[in-house]
Amino acid sequence: MTESFPVGRPSGCPFDPAREYAAYRQTDGLTKVSTPAGVDAYVASRYDEVRTLLRDNRLSSRFAPSDHVVPNADLSQEAEPGSLLQADGAEHKRLRRLLATEFAVKRMEALRPRVAAMIDERLDAMLAAGSPVDLVQEFALPIPSLVICELLGVPYADRDEFQARGAQLVRVDGWTEESQRASDELNEYIVGLVLAKQARPEDDILSRLITRGQELGTPLTVEELVSVGVTLLIAGHETTANMIALSTLALLRHPEQLADLRSDPSKVPAAVEELLRYLSVVHYGLFRYATDKVPVGLSTIDAGEYLIAALSSANRDESVFPDPDRLDLERDATAHVAFGFGPHQCVGQQLARLELQEVLTRLYARMPTLRLAVPFEQIDYRVNTLVYGVKVLPVTWDAPI
Template structure:
């Protein structure tokens, strides 16, 4: 399945490659070959975006970490020179109001209000509940017909159920928020369509916030409602944070579950290593290696320089855009020997799949826990799990900011 976006193919007339780039046919787990070639040439390379702008593509691991931690680099999508993923309509950016696209101190103020529920000890306390969700979904699959679409039957329900429970969102509304989430992260969606989807989700979370203000429960949204009552947040800010957490909490993990399963099925020696081991350290290692190897966030983390920055023998000028392509950073041979080999025993904990610096993914402890439970349970309970179609018939998500598969037919 190839991207429907013409500007993601080939090079512009000036010889500057277009970004985003296409993956090679038959190599769905690997970064685009053009990006890999640029990495071999230099740490920074110019690329051309949809609007003709030419930001820097940062290709190597060390330089990405350095820039992501540099206070002279901004995540503010409203700054001139920011390398946006598409046109920003008059109604505002699809991510406006989100602390993800803010700088400190405002970023730190808002992020701090939702940090506690994602602390490692708090997240680990969810292990029994997540294990129960995983086991029940597997029970349902085993009792039903086969083949089955693993995305629909398992990969998407697991994180959706978990994030709904954590936030206090009715799971009965999952079709509604999943449909709108897909529009938000779809790369070739019309700007107005994306804004409408964000607005629809915002209205939904705002109404839900009203219910939490009137009748708080033991969930994250109720915690935000208390912040609203205390004057630390506006109701609109709280609703927008709820939208961010709802989208991020199910889309990324769902794609990692499905794509990780497919990668393991295509590497049976590594699947056997994981399936036959009861060592929790190996399971944790497998999660980190799959995060490194697959990199589902494949549009790059985007920034703009606030000042001139000297790095890797180049000068990035103030106002120039930067794209940190974590898929190629995690395949940098200087950081990961034999980077194109899937090796579950590798120590890959220093990958940048969750970013780096102050904007590093807030929900990574929860994502890691969900993946550990899934990867240590699914293949052991269904040891004969296998694809029910050919690899070249799997529909990959080349058209979104989150990479994965639309469907994964499996049998046993």
């Protein structure tokens, strides 16, 4: 009997992935499951399997990463032109090549003072307004939104144009008329932005993609630029915003480790890596399609079959991370796969690290008495979305004397 793919979280610790993964890791070979999309798929749950399969070019990314948890998803559709998440082979390399420079470590480090200033500005506003506040709306969401808007050349005043629509598009409980409307409206907005930058390039990612493509003799079409723009806009704030809020909650639940971190800011980079591993906010894994036979240990994925690379399970693999269900900010977690692995590894991961590092350094230094304003048990979580997080995070702090 084929098991059902685990959609949801355990009722105990909200930071843990579905408990079925631990059982999958103890079995021989891959586990076959039925998915909400209406197809069966193999689940790669062990760390080594996930890394090996995500770099195998016989496994295509032609479907959206979360299609396996979308009820009756339409798996007959072709990838959209310019889709960084769905392109394979030479097409994917072309897109990555154009984008790689934008998110290189050196360029991201040059951005650090600006990100720090944005964070301090938000903290100044929060301290001036006083507590309690919803940390999601007042801090976790604005920070990455401000950053990605500036990088892409999107007016921050237009953030409502993409935040609400982006939130609709990362839902995994089925494609609706509202989803289609959100997609159409967001695409229409980015089309206008792209056309404006083609006419008058500025100092931003979209403008540089336009000019770099022309210089390399591989110019991106408007359709491709729109696809890249939508992907970066949504991914650039959804994942990091949820990591900021969920990391804050996790650290508030581990006050001794938080106190140690506050006393020694040099530990922040390592703490970010452990939080990425421990929380694994892309909690339903990545969906792949076999274009050829792929042997995996005792299992074989035949051409035409599907795979789910369970990132959250790989990051809790006991053979790689001892006592994996424990948050340990002293752990060396740099080998985690929270950003995926292989050719499709998150292109913006250095930006996400930078934002998280500056948040952990500044938030708790400026608000040393930060704490939940409601009981922990009352926190509500975002389960039916591609990216896991909290819906609302009420916090408070003591006013300075």
